[in-house]
Amino acid sequence: MQPFVYDGLPSRVVFGQGTLAQLRQELEHLGCSRALVLATPQQQEQASRVLELLGDKGVGVYADAVMHTPVEVTKRALQVVKELNVDCTVAIGGGSTIGLGKAIALRTGLPQIAIPTTYAGSEMTPILGETSDGIKTTQRTLDVLPETVIYDVDLTLTLPAVMSGTSGINAIAHAVEALYARDCNPVIALMAEEGIAALARSLPVIANNPTNVEARSDALYGAWLCGTCLGSVGMSLHHKLCHTLGGSFNLPHAETHTIVLPYALAYNAPAVTEAMARIGRALGCDDAAAGLYDLGRAVGAPSALSELGFSVDDVERATEIATRNPYWNPRDVEAKGIHRLLSDAQSGKRPQ
Ligand code: NAD
Incomplete structure (x- = not known):
């Protein structure tokens, strides 16, 4: 129990x-x-x-x-x-x-x-x-x-195709972190899995046809579920990193979430086996982090923080800011690992 x-x-x-x-x-x-x-x-x-x-x-x-x-x-x-x-x-x-x-x-x-x-x-x-x-x-x-x-x-229907993709993956990020939140509960976990699945199946369709009402409806339904997750339970590493990148490096909100999410999840993966299985099931793949990376490519989103103007030289300062104040995360937040995570997101290499 x-x-x-x-x-x-x-x-x-x-x-x-x-x-x-x-x-x-x-x-x-x-x-x-x-x-x-x-x-x-x-x-x-x-x-x-x-x-x-x-x-x-x-x-x-x-x-x-x-x-x-x-x-x-x-x-x-x-x-x-x-x-x-x-x-x-x-x-x-x-x-x-x-x-x-x-x-x-x-x-x-x-x-x-x-x-x-x-x-x-x-x-x-x-x-x-x-x-x-x-x-x-x-x-x-x-x-x-x-x-x-x-x-x-x-x-x-007027939300441009690429913006729809990044905004939708921003929503998925709320559900992903909800699934391993310290204060998660069975109702929110159900909503999170359903929200990820609805967005993952609809966003690639919208990328090719932004006025497909069926897919738009699915995506908005998923966004509602994921927004409820964000409002109900605590977020951790991924949201903290994006807060740092938005607040201190002025990077755009939805694109930053889209790029960072697969790497943040890969970092937390060893500590969140059950959440990884649920996210993978919702995405329809074995490796949830790789699945999110592929979803980003399917919706035409930028794949590297370098494309948003975040340079190799910024990695050190971002690591320092992101690890300055302690917060709860399923896996210990240690500088070396965060530096690697941000370096990988900066270059956009496929997460491992
Ligand atoms: P946004 O509200 O900044 O919108 C981006 C641009 O898209 C704007 O120019 C907007 O007018 C335009 N736009 C919006 N909908 C459109 C549509 N259907 N058709 C054409 N253009 C459209 O972007 P966002 O990603 O929705 O919001 C980002 C902001 O919201 C950030 O400041 C973030 O911190 C905040 N946020 C807060 C919470 C919270 O719970 N407090 C949750 C998520 C995001």
């Missing part, structure tokens, strides 16, 4: 095709009537269409969300929230936009509706990462968990 604690997260999820049409209804369900729509500058047009859909229940669009939730952007958004007497936010976009909604909720208590258009999974987590003066800090509080999440497959 393996004892466990299961903590269910209180959020409402609406999943389907064309579900955006239910937005007004969902707003009413929350008892709100003055929604501010959030987006990145790239998704401003989409945000304007959402505002139209809200009719008299929408009060404006704030389309300045950017990666890593800088506090200055949040401060400007809070000004708009006050001026327009907003009583709820509707975030349409990826982790960057949803992060802004969370940052506003943290400071105002306003309810949130999240409408994800990538596979990053932030909508299902009580986690917020923010940057101030170039330093990214992360906190976990139920105050930032969106009350309602609307998954609409139609909104993912």
Whole structure:
């Protein structure tokens, strides 16, 4: 018997095709009537269409969300929230936009509706990462968990092919680390395996045909499951390494996750035999680390950190930062092994 604690997260999820049409209804369900729509500058047009859909229940669009939730952007958004007497936010976009909604909720208590258009999974987590003066800090509080999440497959059809692949593998990373988390439980393990399988079978199809609705639906379903894993149990080595590479070397989020994941898993493999078997089963292969590497190639993702501008000379400093503060990992985090892991990810050689 393996004892466990299961903590269910209180959020409402609406999943389907064309579900955006239910937005007004969902707003009413929350008892709100003055929604501010959030987006990145790239998704401003989409945000304007959402505002139209809200009719008299929408009060404006704030389309300045950017990666890593800088506090200055949040401060400007809070000004708009006050001026327009907003009583709820509707975030349409990826982790960057949803992060802004969370940052506003943290400071105002306003309810949130999240409408994800990538596979990053932030909508299902009580986690917020923010940057101030170039330093990214992360906190976990139920105050930032969106009350309602609307998954609409139609909104993912425009996500470019390669971005879909890296975003989907970013989601897989949450499930992989959940399977060997210290606080994993049987429900999350089921979700993790199912989430990996759904994404692994759909992402290569999307890479060849980004408007395949069946595959898009499978991928979004997988992203929901993997996001739930991230929100429910603790992450370890892989997420810590990507946090270092994003925060201190400014490497892009989803691509970095995609490249590092096979190497982080190969490092942990000797300590996580059961998780390796479950991941392999979900991927349909014997060697889970190699399977993830091959999935990256199948979706046309970059294979080496060097392609993102991370040089051989950066390996030493990244190792130092990533091993500076101790944290729990199934295998001891020791500098020599991490140096090798990062060197291999830097050059993109097939993991062993
Ligand atoms: P993103 O939100 O930065 O989006 C990347 C780009 O793609 C943006 O320009 C966006 O407007 C565009 N885009 C998004 N969906 C699109 C679509 N369907 N069609 C066309 N363009 C689209 O990327 P992301 O990977 O979703 O999020 C990354 C950020 O989220 C990072 O800051 C990361 O730290 C954070 N994150 C947080 C959590 C959490 O639990 N707190 C979880 C995952 C990611």
